[in-house]
Structure formats: C-alpha cells, structure tokens
Amino acid sequence: MSAEPVRTVAFGVNGETREATIPVRRTLGDVLRHDFGLTGTHLGCEHGVCGACTVLLDGRAVRACLMLAVQAEGHEIRTVEGLADAAGALHPLQQAFCDHHGLQCGFCTPGMLTTLVEFLADCPDPTAAQVRVAISGNLCRCTGYESIVAAVLDAAARMRAA
Numbered sequence: 001m002s003a004e005p006v007r008t009v010a011f012g013v014n015g016e017t018r019e020a021t022i023p024v025r026r027t028l029g030d031v032l033r034h035d036f037g038l039t040g041t042h043l044g045c046e047h048g049v050c051g052a053c054t055v056l057l058d059g060r061a062v063r064a065c066l067m068l069a070v071q072a073e074g075h076e077i078r079t080v081e082g083l084a085d086a087a088g089a090l091h092p093l094q095q096a097f098c099d100h101h102g103l104q105c106g107f108c109t110p111g112m113l114t115t116l117v118e119f120l121a122d123c124p125d126p127t128a129a130q131v132r133v134a135i136s137g138n139l140c141r142c143t144g145y146e147s148i149v150a151a152v153l154d155a156a157a158r159m160r161a162a
Contacts, residue, residue: 014082029064051138104142
C-alpha cells in the first residue's frame with residue numbers, strides 16, 4: 001500500500017497567508033478547523049446541504065465541506081473569525097444578529113453570516129423576501145428565521161448609512 005499523497009498549500013485566511021502540508025483529499029473545512037484552529041467554521045451535514053460550513057472564497061460563498069483545501073491555493077478565504085475589524089469591532093451583521101436575537105444555539109450562525117456578507121455586497125437594500133431567498137440554503141433549527149431576517153434588514157440599513 002502506498003501512503004496518501006500530500007501537498008503543501010498556501011492561501012490567504014482572514015488577511016494572512018497560511019500554509020499547511022496536507023493530504024490532497026482533505027477538505028477546506030477540515031484544514032480551517034483542524035490545521036489552522038479556526039473552529040468558527042462548523043461542519044454539519046458534510047454534504048453541502050446545511051450551510052454551516054460556508055466561508056467566503058474571494059468574496060463568494062462556498063461550502064468548505066465540499067471544497068478540497070488544495071483548490072483554495074492562491075485564493076483568499078474569509079471565515080466568520082475574519083468578519084470583525086482589526087480592532088475587534090463586530091461586523092454590522094454580527095452586531096445586528098446580537099441585537100435582534102438572530103441566533104440561539106449558534107451552530108448555523110457562522111454560515112449564515114458569511115452567506116449574508118456576500119448577499120449584502122450584491123444587494124445592499126434587500127427586501128425581506130430577498131433575504132429569505134438568500135438564506136434558503138442555510139438551515140436553522142432554532143430561530144424560525146424571523147429574527148435573522150430582521151437582523152439582516154437592520155444590518156443592511158446600518159451599512160448603507162455608514
């Protein structure tokens with residue numbers, strides 16, 4: 001039997017270049033969590049259905065459980081840990097989720113937030129219906145989505161006013 005092939009990969013994570021020597025079949029989610037210690041990216045279904053593992057790849061939402069880490073080579077990944085600014089101030093979405101109780105157990109929250117960062121970049125003045133479509137690929141068992149929608153609408157208004 002031959003050993004599993006490994007490769008050294010380098011890509012940006014939350015503004016800093018990270019490198020790891022990993023098996024070529026390791027997912028981005030596993031590298032973020034286990035190799036880089038960024039446990040905010042949650043692995044739920046590991047089939048791309050629940051959205052808990054969503055991160056931003058060059059500003060676009062991707063499922064970290066479906067993407068091999070070697071595919072991220074040379075790209076920039078932004079995780080939930082990278083949403084707050086350098087001084088530690090929460091991103092407007094994070095603050096709005098707190099203010100509107102848009103999280104309960106918090107398991108879906110990182111994927112919701114990263115999904116919504118991309119959404120608000122593309123749609124800065126959304127309707128509630130547009131928000132519901134945007135989060136339709138992220139499953140939440142706790143909130144009933146009402147508080148999440150309210151938080152997104154509030155965050156969008158804050159971001160437009162800034």
